[in-house]
Amino acid sequence: MDLSLTIGGPQGGGIDTSSNMINRAFAEAGYNVFGVREYHSNIKGRHSYNHLRVKEERPRSLKYPVDILVALDPDTIFEHLEDIGEGTKIIYDKSFETSDLAQARLIMRDTSKRIKETLDSSSLPNNIKGALELAKKRGGIPMAIPFSEVVTSAISEGPASRYFNTLGSAITLSIAGLEQKFAEAAIKQVFSTKPKAVEENVKVVEAAYSYAKENGFAGKVLKVLPKMKRLLLTGNDGSAMGKLMGGLRFQTYYPITPASDESSIMEEHEHLHYLQAEKSKLKEGGVVVVQTEDEISAVTMAQGAALTGSRSSTATSGPGFSLMAEGISFAGMDEVPVVITLYQRGGPSTGLPTRNGQSDLLFAMNTGHGEFPRMVISSGDVEECVYDAMRALNYAQRYQLPVIHLIDKNLANTTDLVPDIDLKKVKVNQAIRPTQTRLSFKRYSLDTENGISEMGYFGNDVFWMTGDEHDEIGHVTEDPMVRDRQMRKRFKKLETALNEIPLEEMALLLGEKNADVTFVTWGSQKGPILDVIEDLKKEGVKANLLYLKMFEPFPTDFVEEALGKAKLIINVESNMLAQAARIVKLNTGIDIQHNILKYNGRHMTEDEILKAAKEIIGGNGKKLVEVLENGA
């Protein structure tokens, strides 16, 4: 079982509910589902879709062509012509067949023009019939379903279109061979708080399954796998969860896609539940989440909280992160423990506000004026988001500096079924407060071997802080000697961090030690590349992956060793400048020649990385850059 599907429709038309239902239905039968959400910067109407993959084992990548394309509007068929291949079943409402491309006004003009050119080049009419003809030529199987008729056979009240998403999902599940009871169980979970919606949607599921059976669409019954408890999480969920587990008690944010979901999730879980064993020992607690007036306020308010001893953070995306630059410089200068979760989207400027990107790495490394130590880490899957968010808070507290945690949009909007959250994977260290008031406390004491001075806490200690260079108690100084010593003390912390942090938190060499091809990547390409390595193995090519997680401080020795032995290095990133490769070169001097890059804002898929890698491998190293273009 390895099923790829896309379900598309108008933004606001219940696509997420559909995916949630599909996820939960397969999960009920013991399967694993992995998916990503794609959408426009729009509230209602424009094309959005979820790309999913279902397997017995956990999928970690997506691929094209899809096995099933569910179109809840005509736009979806036009938009996804390129995702159709041999055997792709296209489920759509029969009424769409009268739609013209010209009527699909919410398809972006350039996209529409390109679809027109595609249809014209095959001498097909610019309408759904033409599009379906093209789909057939590509091996697709159109499956027209009278959506309204099927819905009204089950529900007489209200507009039938309200149930099209449930209908489309249920037909999909039926085609996949999933038993009806699992679809119904999923409905009960999705609409758990609304009994009437459960009742109505279950009726639609019944009608969909009957229709599929009567018309011979229903697939061969899928075997049922042992059911396990799992958590259905996105990258946003993972980071929020990790932060709360990691002791975060103060979060600030200004609304921005795709970062604000993290803060909304925290607002929904402000009140924390403690483990049974801790309940009697700990006072009830909660997290304070503050929506600020801008990102400048977000990053400085979080620091204010940190000065009282709270574990504190903010979350933002490119434009907001740009506004935080001065505040991050202050955190570096004044050694404030603060975490900034940077959800990367396509830049520059507003860029592709709802699309994927990894173009903020070099910026994260250099944000803010002047020279100051910071840490820059990155996550590549939902579980990493959880544990890295915890570690980020630990690093911030231990090394007293800003920690920037990079998560790409693709990962933020990935849904994954996570078997277990390991509460014992990352320790959480309590800040030790003094029992007595310390007046004129030497917060920036130079009497330190490792660069770390003892933390002071407002509410306990009297000391000063200033963005100016400062003496040991925090008063302004322009003394040249103290300046030198404070600079060296601050940067010493990075050396200490490099010595103390386990290597696996910085970089990993995944796969065989001796390989013909070594991939280098970071962020959400990890999963697809690991799948590509399996694919290449089947073709007799031994490959491995140098997976980078920490860019500052940088595990230079390890990377040098891993790449020094490599025969062919292929760097894979979702940006145009191969930013991680630049950081590798800066630190190790190793100049990676081959790059697979993608900057059209869409997630990288297994098939396109494989194809590009084979071009590079088979091309005797002549082709240096492969640019990927998949995705509607």
Add this chain to the structure above:
Amino acid sequence: MAHNFKSDVAVDWCPGCGDFGILTSITQALSELNLDPKDVIATSGIGCSGKTPHYLNIAGVHTLHGRSIPFATGIKLSNPHLKVIVPGGDGDMLGIGAGHFVAEGRRNSGLTIMIFDNEVYGLTKGQAAPTMALGEKTKSLARANVFTKVNPITLALTAGYSFVARGFSFDMKQLKEIIKTAILHEGSSVIDILQPCPTYNNINTMEWYRQRVYKLEDDKSWDPVVAPGNENQIAEKFQRAYDRGSEWGDKIPTGIFYDNRTIPSFHKRLNEFVPSYYTNPPATQIVTGSDGYTPIDVEATFSEKIIH
């Protein structure tokens, strides 16, 4: 022995600067309120006013230009039991930090904001500040000011501040009393402090102000307080405060314009959603379980994410 709220750092303001009177008023107010030095924090921005925390013997943060309010808010919301005073310049509060100034009025988190209002950017040699009138030409300006002025009193009122006052740095007795009342005020307060810059502002001098200021409280019927239960007085007292706050020119009022004690502080609002907030705020929470790992029950906290 009583704590000396004045630090031992040498003050480097110009001779005759109005800031000296503000500094003295603050230290006297803190002394008279008998506050524990560890419980009071000063956060400032950049410029001459920004140096104030270093001259106070309490914890202080000399933050970025215009950002003292969000730093202060973070401190106050993380530990609501602390008192946070926010000395800042007119440029800090009403120019580069104006967005924060307005937002804090909406929050009402309990800060004591003091605007050192001298109409110029002193430390960068006297450029026009947001409180300088249109057409005014101080000696440091190459040409007359081309902006109209913002009125700190009426802006604070419309932004929602629940306590709005004005002091004069050469009337330390009145200023000290205003600061004390403001610190004890539960919500956020704004004190506009007329503070002559003897080096760059040769128009709004100490003498200029002395001839014009008068005290609101000299009118025995002046009562700016709206006490809980008297919400029906809000409209009238706000309007009176606004009208007096609009006065400027031959007569400039000082004193407390508005003291509305009926608006819930941000803490009270947070406490509605996190009932443990006030008794166990972020700053004092234990985040480590007895085994050194998280004490949070993830599955109970995020129960809706679980598929059984």
